[in-house]
Amino acid sequence: MKKSKIIEKLKQDVAGQCACQKLRKATRIITRRYDEALKPIGIKGNQFTMLSVISLVDAVTLTELADKMGMERTTLIRNLKPLERDGLISISSEGFRRARSAEITDKGLNVLEEALPIWHQAQDSLRIELGANTWKIVHDGLEALGAVG
Amino acid sequence: MKKSKIIEKLKQDVAGQCACQKLRKATRIITRRYDEALKPIGIKGNQFTMLSVISLVDAVTLTELADKMGMERTTLIRNLKPLERDGLISISSEGFRRARSAEITDKGLNVLEEALPIWHQAQDSLRIELGANTWKIVHDGLEALGAVG
DNA sequence: TACGATATAGTGTATATACACATTATGAAG
């Protein structure tokens, strides 16, 4: 195919329409905001999420925890390392087979408590910036994407 | 604050409502789908995006290219490395000051051409899975997030 | 022409992500 023809197709079909591209771009932009806000606490947005989920779910295997977060199991395991190193979580091996599970520590809970108002600020400022209607659209869309198999 | 009180706040305010969390989860899930689809071509979804954008924009500085993609400049520079190593793009230093710019090569264009129908399949299957209404909501939401400053 | 201001790119380090492959604990079947 001629170069100009390929470019034309890209312009018509892909540009501004690729779901993967738009998702990744949005995630980069929004993650930077949450990371920036949480910097005084010493954790990043993703770590806030992991601490929060670990606090809320009952002790399950790391595999189940990864599933709940839509995160590849090996990604979760590696993401837990900095949290464990900093004493924010502890990982025990109490279950059956080789099962291990993560639990938040008192220190981790303190960090979460400090992070909560800052998270609220970041979340609120974004919601206000987008407006109520767009905010709902964003959440509905992400809910649907998060449920994709 | 008591532990139970913090958990309660997390459950009420954060769980299922954090935009950063939902975005990152959706991105992980959807990126895996596009990556999986493109595997026969030997590129990942993000690389397809970069090749596509590089093909479509006129030669600009790497800084401008990063801006267009909502990508941190240093991230872009590092993401270009595998593409350059594999001969899919070339980076020239033709501009003013230290300016450099990326251009797609013939090989890169061939890869894009092969990738196009596969990208269509991935995009279509996702659109069908979501349905037309949800698909529009998803794109409207992501468009708004991508425009956030 | 020398020199400082500025625009641009590049590097060090750390977290985030995931596939392919390897390891290991435990229960079941013989």
Add this chain to the structure above:
DNA sequence: CTTCATAATGTGTATATACACTATATCGTA
């Protein structure tokens, strides 16, 4: 009680992301 299937975790390697800091090319001006 040994072996084997299975469920679970762990490691090697590669890309993706970004902040802090560094390096350098060029322009304007003294």
